[in-house]
Amino acid sequence: MWGIVGQRVFRHGSSAMSLQGTRPAILASRSFSSAAKEMTVRDALNSAIDEEMSADPKVFLMGEEVGEYQGAYKITKGLLEKYGPDRVLDTPITEAGFTGIGVGAAYHGLKPIIEFMTFNFSMQAIDHIINSAAKSNYMSAGQISVPIVFRGPNGAAAGVGAQHSQCYASWFASCPGLKVLAPYSSEDARGLMKAAIRDPDPVVFLENELLYGESFPVSAEVLDSSFSLPIGKAKIEREGKDVTITAFSKMVGYALKAAEILSKEGISAEVINLRSIRPLDRATINNSVRKTNRLVTVEEGFPQHGIGAEICASVVEDSFEYLDAAIERIAGADVPMPYAANLERLAVPQVEDIVRAAKRTCYRSSSLAATA
Amino acid sequence: MATMRRMEIAADSLYKAKLIRGFCHLYDGQEAVCVGMEASINKKDCIITAYRDHCTFLGRGGTLLEIFSELMGRQGGCSKGKGGSMHFYKKESGFYGGHGIVGAQVPLGCGLAFAQKYNKDENVTFALYGDGAANQGQLFEALNISALWDLPIILVCENNHCKDVNLFLLLDFLRLFFTLLLLWNRVLNGWLFGRWHGHC
Numbered sequence: 001m002w003g004i005v006g007q008r009v010f011r012h013g014s015s016a017m018s019l020q021g022t023r024p025a026i027l028a029s030r031s032f033s034s035a036a037k038e039m040t041v042r043d044a045l046n047s048a049i050d051e052e053m054s055a056d057p058k059v060f061l062m063g064e065e066v067g068e069y070q071g072a073y074k075i076t077k078g079l080l081e082k083y084g085p086d087r088v089l090d091t092p093i094t095e096a097g098f099t100g101i102g103v104g105a106a107y108h109g110l111k112p113i114i115e116f117m118t119f120n121f122s123m124q125a126i127d128h129i130i131n132s133a134a135k136s137n138y139m140s141a142g143q144i145s146v147p148i149v150f151r152g153p154n155g156a157a158a159g160v161g162a163q164h165s166q167c168y169a170s171w172f173a174s175c176p177g178l179k180v181l182a183p184y185s186s187e188d189a190r191g192l193m194k195a196a197i198r199d200p201d202p203v204v205f206l207e208n209e210l211l212y213g214e215s216f217p218v219s220a221e222v223l224d225s226s227f228s229l230p231i232g233k234a235k236i237e238r239e240g241k242d243v244t245i246t247a248f249s250k251m252v253g254y255a256l257k258a259a260e261i262l263s264k265e266g267i268s269a270e271v272i273n274l275r276s277i278r279p280l281d282r283a284t285i286n287n288s289v290r291k292t293n294r295l296v297t298v299e300e301g302f303p304q305h306g307i308g309a310e311i312c313a314s315v316v317e318d319s320f321e322y323l324d325a326a327i328e329r330i331a332g333a334d335v336p337m338p339y340a341a342n343l344e345r346l347a348v349p350q351v352e353d354i355v356r357a358a359k360r361t362c363y364r365s366s367s368l369a370a371t372a
Numbered sequence: 373m374a375t376m377r378r379m380e381i382a383a384d385s386l387y388k389a390k391l392i393r394g395f396c397h398l399y400d401g402q403e404a405v406c407v408g409m410e411a412s413i414n415k416k417d418c419i420i421t422a423y424r425d426h427c428t429f430l431g432r433g434g435t436l437l438e439i440f441s442e443l444m445g446r447q448g449g450c451s452k453g454k455g456g457s458m459h460f461y462k463k464e465s466g467f468y469g470g471h472g473i474v475g476a477q478v479p480l481g482c483g484l485a486f487a488q489k490y491n492k493d494e495n496v497t498f499a500l501y502g503d504g505a506a507n508q509g510q511l512f513e514a515l516n517i518s519a520l521w522d523l524p525i526i527l528v529c530e531n532n533h534c535k536d537v538n539l540f541l542l543l544d545f546l547r548l549f550f551t552l553l554l555l556w557n558r559v560l561n562g563w564l565f566g567r568w569h570g571h572c
Contacts, residue, residue: 097513104483
């Protein structure tokens, strides 16, 4: 019941009007303010990690600057003071070393949360993520389980250049043995982080630096310490009937803005927040495409062999007869991320790109050129 | 040790008969290392090694049937045929593999030691590695962190000179070349100056 209230709040925004319309009597008696509680993604992650560390003494945190500096992006603020240096460990700048140590600790039954300052640095440790963590359960025929979480900001930030801006969703999502999650809102951040920490398998948790400071309304259910979201289920952020738009992480916000613009032009877009990249919720995506008959996939990463490519393949395999138009793929430009602000803006998808692609699937674009 | 030696020689024959596929790294000649280690530790101490793991697994309580079944890709293998020669595990006896990437087992072993310290176990971890892995950067990273955090890890280097095979070959060629050069010099001296007998 609380969840339904929370979903209604998401769909129609946090205007006081719609809240008063949908709020049941019990909730009215609990909170005297007219707006739902808001929480930043940063606080959502911090509170989720805090609660899981409190509930299970085997959970510990390891990474660069997670302790004394309170976290490079302040996600782990206050945790060193609360849990002590035995459970919140500052490491030297040695990704391969400390990731291997984290995986070894997971072999022995602990539950490490390994932070990469950004996922660009995960490449230094990718052998341990893939070969030591992801594949061990299979290679040992189930003897070794690896309950580890690799988390950190993923994708483009602002002006950090080519070596600090790559999206690693499709790299990790192609590997059997890994689970890959990408939260968007604070509810996603809390629920998916808790699910990731509790999961007995290695989880890659792709956050977004630019979302850390954004606030989202959270219901009482979300704030409860037992809250968690299921891994492998996407969320329909906005229902529609003309075109399906899939997105994850920051692009969900862009897709929702595009849907607003499209609704003013008479196109009703259904926005799916993937939440889980691996396993991908193919059922939700395909059901939506069977309803709308058109699809636009949106991602920030490089286009070739990306998440959109996998979604296209899934829809073509399962729902080909339902498609009324070619699938449109919106992705980052096929170029290392430039530094200059104007070039950087051109290298990442913008709301206008999503709107144009959606119109193309509805045969509403002004010219037939692909760049229209 | 005798069982281990005969097991490895049998594995060698099976590999040459193509009944074992892919990789087959043999431990014959090194048996004393794992047998000596086992004599002074218990099953709550952990061992982790690289891909030369058949005898280490046997020492931790594995059976010959499990080993040969795994090597030949059978269901009865210790990893049900899904691992192969390089991926033997026996978690209940403290054996954590069995790893194919040179040097990766060292940080993993330091992680096992970290967990033992975290749980306040009175046990240690042995991470075995070879002369090849001794060059790996991650070994030094893990050693650095282990020293900083005072982890109960014992690193055991088994130098079987496998890495040096090319160097010895080169030294052999150099030795042959210089011997021939010296011989040629002696023959030339003898012919030019008639000094066939003794040195001048």
